[in-house]
Structures are given as structure tokens and as C-alpha cells.
Amino acid sequence: MIATMLGFAPLARARGLSRRSPMAAIGVLILALFVIAALFEPLLTQYDPVAADTTALMKPPGGAHLFGTDANGMDVYARVLRGTRYAFGIAIPAVLVAMLIGVPVGLLTGYLGGWTDEVLMRGFDAMRVFPSIILALAVVSAAGPSLVNVVIVLGVLDAPVFARLVRSEVLALRSGGFVESAVAAGNTLPRLLFVHLMPNALAGAMAQSAVRAAWAVRISTTLAFLGLGIQPPTPEWGAMIRQGAEYMVTGQWWVGVFPGIALILLSLGLNLAGDGLSELLDPRQRKAG
């Protein structure tokens, strides 16, 4: 049961993934490449991503520098590789924070209903009045743009997505026989929620996690692009695109374009894998296709 809870059993079925969903298989492949880049970055390049070389400023791609160098003479390829760590390092904790808040809230409001449910759901509705980027920008700029703050803010802003998903599952499960027998057997409320309901209500949330990670990458790089969050010369993709933006229309395109392409590929991989994951984990989606 633990394995089902963590989503291992469905993942074991993923071996047939390439046959059933080639798009999802491409997504997983792209993700695997990024994971390799994040883990083995020092082996993949001879350059230090933050070492300035004043003898090689703004070199175009090719020769000694595969993706060229930026205005500080730093190797763009090494910086794009290192940026993978920032992307994963923000997105994964942010999604975990979102689930850690959203799943219990969804379980509780879905099971109890009543005014707590009403108040929280209206609160989430009110949050949707604002574009998420504006909300993230406002909160991060007020809280101070540190890495930890960005992760927490993204997690909190994304928690409603998971709360809603879990809540709707619980609403459907609440009247089920196994809930009634669990109550009759004298389970405490936390035990009922986390042991009996959660494993059955988690599929939708698990399926969404990759897509939400893509969202977290997009928002966090946008913050860095706007100059909030991580600052240059830290090799974070959004900050690199900010550095490259002014050179985009003067001919030194490589400073901004390579991190941009990495960003597109990573979100593409996450979105493709996420679609495949939801087909595997959520049989109802398979029908809607």
C-alpha cells in the first residue's frame, strides 16, 4: 500500500510508456538529460560557470566556447548546465511545499465540509482573481527576494491547486463504504484522513506534480528575469536571459538564447512527462484523452 501511495506501482507500469504514449516517453527522455546535466555538470565542461575571463569577452559560439561567452567572459555552456541545478533546486522543493500544504487542506475540507470548506474555497477563488505572476512578484518583493523566500512563496501560491484536486477526490470518496467502515472501526480523524483517504485521493495530485513543477520553473525564472530573486552573475536561466536581453537586438544573441532554449526544453519535458503521468495515474483522463 505504501508503494501505491508513493506512486511506484503505476510507475512500474511506465515501462510500456514508449509504446502507449511516445510523447510522454520523449518528455521523460528530455528530463533524464537534464538530470544528468544537473548531476554531472563538472564532467561535462572544463569551464567554471562563474569564472570571469577578461581575455574572452562576448565570444560567439564555436571554438573553445561551445555556446560562446557573456559580457563577463563566462562560458555560456557551463552556465546553462549549472542553471539546471537552480531550476530543479527551486521547482522540486516548491512543489513539495505546495503538496505539504495543499494535500492536508484538501483532505480536511473535503471530508469535513461546512464553513471551513466554504471559507477556504472562497479564499482560493479570490486568489484566482490575480494573475499568478503578479501575485508571486508582489509577495516576493515584499518578503525579500532570497532563494528560500522564492521557494516558499511559489509553494504557498500553488497549494490551492493541490487542495482543490484532493478535495474533489475526497468528496467522491466520502460516501464510499470503506470510509464508513473505517469510521465504525473507531479510527481517529488524522488516521482516517492520512491512512485511509489519502492513498486513494492522491492520484490526481501526483499526476499534476510535473506540470506544476513546470509552472514553478516558469514563475521563478520570470522573477529572476525581472530582477527579483536570484541576481547575476549567478548562473540561473532567468537571470542569464535578463543579462542577454540587451544584446538580443545588437547581434550577441547567444547570451540570452541558450538559457532560453534550455528553459523551453525543460518545461516541454515536464509538460510532456506530466501529461503521460496523468494518463497513467488517472484512468478517467485516459477516456477523455
Added chain:
Amino acid sequence: MRRLALLAPLLLIIGFLTFALLRMGGQDPTAMLAGPTATIEEINRLRADYGLDQPMPVQFGIWVGHVLQGDLGRSWITNRAVLGELIDRLPATLELLLCGVALGALLGIPAGMVAAFRRGRFADFASRALALFGFSIPTYFLALSMLLIFFYVLEWSPPGMGRLSLMLTPPPRLTGSYTLDALLAGDGAAARSAFSQLILPVVCVAIATAAPVVSQVRAIVLGVLGTDHISYARAQGLPHAMISRIALRGAATPVVTFVGAELAGLVGTTSLIEYVFAWGGVGQFGLEAIIKGDFAVVQGYVLMLALFSVAMFLIVDLMVLALEPRAALR
């Protein structure tokens, strides 16, 4: 209509939360305003001038009082009334947003329908792949890439520096859209320049709009095609065109609801595009105010966003009512 009754408390709560967030945040605009050479006394005098030495609930009360009289305060950066600043910049944003969303919907809705009707074939695959790409590219990078390709490489487009060539004077303001105003004033050169400045940002908004619309419309139409009455229509041997028409009738309501909900979120996307193209609309203004900590502007901008969203949802409700009179019973 229940939404309308909730509007006043919603705006009050949103106003208060923004207020609290800004005041509790790390930014202190008075120090910035007074300049680096200011003494502590000067900063304190400025704080008193702006009422920032009062307790927060008192400040909020004063702010609400002023808002009710139509006074949103003054920008600390441009030193002009916030309401005037917002109203001056609103047409530029609306022009961009409405043209972009219209173009995006015009491309996205048919593409989604074609994908659903030709499920599993090339058209389906192509439109889904394009939607996925549009969904994966960050808005600001899309805007930068557009400038790189169409301004720098191909030289088809003017640089992304505002709404009109710097050599031209803006036309007299009637609608607020430079293109329309220039046409109305009979100024051909200004109209051409304004229109060519408009194309790239509008295409960016359209791409950002179309991507989610394609996949959502596809899912909605597929859902409708699976219903009993479509199976019945098929079993009767009705012509293909007629079945499509019946399916579209059923898909209209959810599609309108979805596009309406998207529009509220697209305000954020549009402000990023404005930022890259230096469009000077209300989105860019609000974005920069948040980054610089221009409290009064952020406050007014947030209020305006909330009003815009509520208005959008209201329009969607009315359109649904017109499309489906049954909904009134709910």
C-alpha cells in the same frame, strides 16, 4: 448576481491584504525618496507627511476614505495622481490585450476543434504540438525571440521601443489606441508606425492565449462528441457538417467560460510582454511599481486588476446566459 453582492467585501479584503503586505514588507520608500544624503529627521518628516508614522489600521482607514472619493493617492516615482496615471495607460494595455486575445481565440478555437474532429490524425498532432510549444515557452523569452528574429535578423519590424516611432508625434487622443486615433485624424504615417509597433506584441499575446485554448477546446469538443445525442445524430446518418454544428452548439458555453477565465490571467502575461516591448501600458506600470515599491501605485493597480477580473467573470456569466437560457434556473 451573487458575485456582485460579494464584490464590495472582496475588494475591501483584497485592498487590506495588499496594504498589509506592502507595509510589512522590507521596502521603505521614504528612505529611497529622500535620497542617500537625507538625515534621520528628514526621513521622519517625510514619513509623517505621507502618514506612514500612523498605525497600519489608521493608514488603511484613511486610504479607504480617499478611495471612496476617487483619490488613489500619488505615485512616489512620477509624483502624479495614481488614478490619472492608470487611466492614461489603460487604453494601451486594453488595445494590446483585446487584439491579442481576439487573434489568439480566432486561431486557437478552430485549431482545437479541428484537432478534436480529426483526432489521432496529423492535424490533431500538429495543433497539439504547437500548443505544447506555446505553453512551454516563457512569455518574456517569446517576446525577446520575436525581436531577435523580426527586428534584428529579418529587419521586418521596428525596434520594441514603445507604441510609436520616436520621430512621430502621437495623434490627438480619442480612443487611446494610437492606430485608431491616427486613422481618425487622417495621419497616415503615424497610423502605419503605430500599427507596425503593435504587430509583434499582439502576436505574442495571441500565442500565449492560443496555447491553452487549443488544448482546452479540443478536450471540450471531444467530450461533446462522446455524448449520447451526437451518437444519435450519427446513427441517424446526418451529414457531417450538421453533426459538427450540433457539437459546436454544445461546446460553446464551456469554451466561452474558459476563454473568459483565461483573460483574467492573461493580464499578467500581457504585462511581461509590455515590459519587454516598453509598451508603457498599465501592466508595465504596475509591474515596475511592484519592483520599485511604489506603494500607492501597487495599491491602485491591484484594485484595478480585481475590478477587471470581476467584470470579466460578469461578462462571461451574461454571455453564458445568452447562449444557454437554462443557466438562469441554476
